[in-house]
Amino acid sequence: MIKELLGRHSPKFHGMKEVYRVIHQENPVTKAKLLERTNMTQTTVVRHLEELKQYGLIRIASYDESSGGRPPALYDIEPEAAFIIGIALSRAETTVTIADMSFQPVAEETFAMTENHTPAFTLSLLKQTITSLLKQHHIDNVDILGIGIGTVGPLDREEGVMYPDGFTAPGWEEVSIVAEMQEAFQMDVFLENGANTAALYESLRHRFGRESILYCISGWGLRCGVLANGTIMQSRKGDATSFGNMIIDASSGRTLSSFISYHHLAGETQRSMQIPETKTDKNDVMQYVLQELENRNPMVESIVLSSAYYYGVGLANMINVLHPEIVVLSSELIKLSPAYYEKVIQTAECFISQTDQQRPVFQRAEDNVNPTAVGACVLAFHSTFI
Template identity: 85%
Template sequence: MIEELLRRHSPKFHGMKEVYRVIHQENPVTKAKLLERTNMTQTTVVRHLEELKQYGLIRIASYDESTGGRPPALYDIEPKAAFIIGIALSRAETTVTIVDMSFQPVAEETFAMTEDHTPVLTISLLKQTITSLLEQSQIDKKDVLGIGIGTVGPLDRTKGTMYPEGFTAPGWEEVEIVDEMEKAFGLNVYLENGANTAALYESLQRGRGNESILYCISGWGLRCGVLTNGTIMQSRQGDASSFGNMIIDASSGRTLSSFISYHHLAGEVQRLRNIPETKVDKNDVMQYVLQELGNRNPMVESIVLSSAYYYGVGLANMINVLHPEIVVLNSELIKVSSAYYEKVIQTAKRFISRIDQQHPVFQAADDKVNPTAVGACILAFHSKFS
């Protein structure tokens, strides 16, 4: 039913869509608040509310306190009226999440990305996974609003094409992923950098939608998503890795990524353990790093905390330019070591300009859901209701 609402473009359906959008954003909300937010007449709002209820898209959640007379109804969306698919496609793993209209996950599946996961295999697995999750959840495709994809750039949003860097499998040069997925499912597909969709998820968690957020995902590389007053700051190249190219050491020309990436950490561990570069897989070394970091291995801790210092310096530079209200850090290292996280934040605070005037709130990423995948669902929703 919601697809019919979005497909039609008459003034009537445009008004219904606007009322639904406000209810979704403010839920629950009174009719008085809807009149204020939409600037529609009371007769028009009442008509749209009745039609949205008939479509099964909204419901009366409860009644507000009465100030005399009949208590006002509080309107809310009907969560199961439709569903959205979100994909988080990264160098290490890919996650498919299905959420309802309140962005609550109803199904999810993750598969690892290896040197065998070419674009052909990955897209085939995405199609199989989505089909399987829809069947398991008894969701009809006609009840799916769309598909959002949060992934590694560079990418071309207009063409729906990925040109990602750093994948171990061959063939990731020019991948028309949007066209492939739209042909498979007959749904609108929206492509964005994963760090940006993760920032959208963080904005949802705060419930305001107009914050300025810096969201950093560090691992084999560094990807940073930026929301300015609730709007994604998009680069023309569709590359969220550009912050990692910040020069940290002018004498050597070394970048932020070269000091904090898993490539650097694995290389340092191999060097100190006298392991030749060609004798071991860096993925295996990083598993060792994460395990030994949790075990408080002094050598590993020293390497990781040295890296955290440079991360803090780079983070301070970003904050000095962007002035975010909220800074979120997402990394496996943070999940394993609170000392790493604290060193990054302490160092950043040392180098933030006018710390007395800007007070960013620092926090570690939510690990209860995949923020990139759920954020991709939010992207699809916003694209439909923009």
């Protein structure tokens, strides 16, 4: 039913979409609020509400308190009127999430990315995973609003092509992921940087407000997603790693990423503990770092906290330029080490200018969902409905 609504372009259906969009954003909402938000006449709003109910897209959730007379109805979306597929594709793992129209996940599956996960194999696995999840949960293709993909860049959003590097498997030079998924499922597919879709997920906490959000994902590199007044701030090349190229040490030309990446932490650990670089893989060293961090190894803690200082300096620079209201940090180090997180924030606060005018709210990323995948669902909704 929802695809029928989206596929029509008459003024009548445009008005229905607008009423539905406001209900989705404000839910639950009264008719009086809809009149205020849409600037439509009461007759028009009432007609759209009745038609949306007939389509099965909205429902009366409850009734508001009455100030005398009949209590006003509170309208809400019907969550299972349609579903959205979100894909989070990274160098380490890939997650497929199916969410309902309220962005609550109803199904999810994750698989690791290895040296065998070439583009062809990964795309085949994605198609199999989506088909299997839809079958398991008795969801038909006609009930899917679309597919959102949050992944690593660089990428071309218009052409739907990825140009990433750093994957363990070969072949990830130029991947037409959107065309492949469109051909397989015959539906709209939307491509964006994973850091940006994670920022879109964060906007759910604020019910699609006009907040400005900076979402930083650190690990082997640094990826940053930015929402400016609720809208993705897109880089021309579709690359979310540009903030990591910020120069932190002018004398050496070293960048922020070079001070905070897992490559740096693994290298510093090898040097401090005199581990021959030729005998140990960086991934193995980093696993050792994370393990010893949990064990409160003082030498490892010192290396990690030194890195946190530079992260805080770089973060302050971003905040001074972007003026975000909310800053979210995501990484294994953030999860494992409260001291690391606190050092990053404390350092950033020391270098933020005009603190009387801008005091962003700092947050850790949530653990109970995949923000990039659910944010990709939000991307698909935004791209088709707003």
